[in-house]
Amino acid sequence: MxxxxxxxxxxxxGQMGAALAGAFLDAGHPTTVFNRSPEKAGPLVARGARHAATVAEAAAAGELVVVCVLDYPAVRALLQPVAAELRGRVLVNLTSGSPEQARAEAEWAAGHGIGYLDGGIMTTPPGVGDxxxxxxxAGDAGLLAAHRPxxxxxxxxxxxxxxAGLASLYDAGLLGLMWSVFGGWLHATALTGADGVPAKEFTALAVRWLRTVSWFMTTYAEQIDAxxxxxDDATIDVQVASIGHLLHAGEARGVDGRLPQLHLALMEQAxxxxxxGDSYARIIEAFRE
Known part of the structure; x- marks a missing residue:
């Protein structure tokens, strides 16, 4: 098969690259692997991968060449010398970087006759394959369609x-959202935990609440685009009063209030x-400034 x-x-x-190779192997794809430290290939070779001794050998082996290294300069250092071997193949760059770096890499690939897709992996290594x-x-839609399976x-x-820069741009934005959600959840968990509420018990309701929050986000997205x-749902004035309750509860329990104070500062600016009298979506103008 x-x-x-x-x-x-x-x-x-690395951890992510090994997870990518493992997923290809699990799906039955003939998989060639390369790493500067060859010993890292051992576990994958034991699972059926072929170890390439050089980058040139690796580049020539796959119809689809996936690269996942430290940064974009490392990508270029590895691939510049083997551009001839990559010509006519599809390069999928899953290395983290900036939109500007991704666009430059796409331009370099096009100049060498290499198909190019830039990507962002929205999970940790254990989640690869799910x-x-x-x-x-981001990149040539025809290439993604051809290699989607x-x-x-x-x-x-x-x-x-x-x-080609959009995958990195979305990746940065989504990670920022993740850290903001983590921060709000950790603050709330510290607040409720001060009164003896177990984190697991509070989190069950927090996850349910996030479903409602996602509905607000969808509504606010339309307002932002317009x-x-x-x-007409809740004004900033009302939310200024509400966040005061959060700050008072935190102060009474010795919980660090810097995160809600930041939110309050943005609201007060508006x-x-x-x-x-506007919706909370108006706060986007503070970020744009």
């Missing part, structure tokens, strides 16, 4: 369009500008 599947190469065998997790892709073994392939922020 494996001979009927697309041959792939994975360059870079279709519930997203892998973001192969790339789908890593996670759900999400097409962000032709601009540039209009009607306060109120001072005459927007207290």
């Amino acid at each position: 494996s001979t009927q599947r697309t041959p792939v190469t994975v360059i870079g065998l 279709s519930a997790n997203m892998i973001l892709y 192969t790339l789908a073994v890593l996670g759900d392939p999400v097409d962000l369009g032709a601009d 540039g209009e922020y009607p306060g 109120v001072a500008a005459g927007h207290g």
Whole structure:
């Protein structure tokens, strides 16, 4: 069965690269691997991977060449010398970086006749191979369509369009959202935990609450795109009063209030500008400034 599947190469065998190669192997794809420290290839070779001794050998082995290394300069250092071997192949760069770096890499690839997709892996290594997790892709839509069945073994392939920088841009934005959610949850868990509520018990309700929050986000997204922020659900004025209760509860329990104080500062800025009757979505203008 494996001979009927697309041959792939994975360059870079850190925790994430090894997880990518393992997912390809589990799905029956002939998989060639390369890493600067060759000993990292051992466990994958034991599972059926082929170890390439050089980057050139690795580049020539796969119809689809996936690279996942430390950063974009490392990508270029590895691939610049083997551009000839990559010509006519599809390079999938799953290395983390900036949108500007991704666009430059796409331009370099195009100049050498190399198909290019830039990607963002929206999970940790243990989540690779689970279709519930997203892998973001940006670049030539035809390339993604042609290789979707192969790339789908890593996670759900999400097409962000032709601009190669969008996967990195979305990745940065989504990670920022994650850290903000983690921060709010940890603050709330510390607050409720001060009165003896177990984190697991509070989190069960927090996860349910986030479903409602996601509905607010969908509503506010329409307002942001329209540039209009009607306060027909809850105004900033009302939320300024509400966050005061949070701050008082935290102070009484010795919980650090810097995070809600930041939110309050953003709200007060909007109120001072005459927007207290608008929805919370208006706060986006503070970030834009």
